[in-house]
Amino acid sequence: MKITDLMMNDLVIFDETIRSKNELFERLANELERTKRVTKAKKIMKDLYKREKETSTGIEDGFGIPHAKSKHVLEPTVCFIHTEKLSDYLGLDGQPIECSFAILVPSKSSDIHLDILSSLSRKLMNEGFRKELxxxxxxxxxxxxxxKEES
Structure with missing residues (x-):
């Protein structure tokens, strides 16, 4: 499955007014509810934070991959959000996150989120790909x- 099959143009967000992880999750959840990809924005935020408590989803070079399985997700979805550098959301390298791929899948989905996560992680190892994004x-x-990266 291609990542672009799970993305819509209106789920690519550029918003430099977002300055915290909470603002990121709130904007994401509200957009997903607005586009009818999820049923309840507040529940999605809770599910994202629940996953985040396990270990940070920040990776490196300013990228994060917040993700969650939730009964409030209607269909597997991937979003891209470019924000201001978030001082309270750091990667494994200590760098603040500014670009996030959010993955949300229904709780009854098999392990599709792991396939998406694995595919994105491999792509994000490519420095040229990160710079272009x-x-x-x-x-x-x-x-x-x-x-282009998936071709």
Missing amino acids: KAARSGEEVLSIIN
């Missing part, structure tokens, strides 16, 4: 970069 300024551009 950080430089992207539109949803179309982000989807094109990911599509």
Whole structure:
């Protein structure tokens, strides 16, 4: 399954007013509810924080992959959010997160979230891919970069 099959242009968000993990999760959850990908934004936030308590989903070079399985998710979804550097959301390298791929799947899904997580993690090992995403300024551009990487 291709990551771009789970993304929609309106789930690629550029918002430099987001300055904290809470603001990130809140914006994400509200957008998912608005686009009818989830039933309850507040429950999605709770599920994201529950997963985050296990271990941070920040990886490296300013990227994070927050993810959750939830009964409030209607269909597997991947979102990309480019924010201001978040001082309270750090990667394993100690760098603040500024680009996040959020993965949300229904709780009854098999292990699709692990397949998506694995695929994204491999792609994010490519420095050129990370640089292109950080430089992207539109949803179309982000989807094109990911599509090119998946080809």
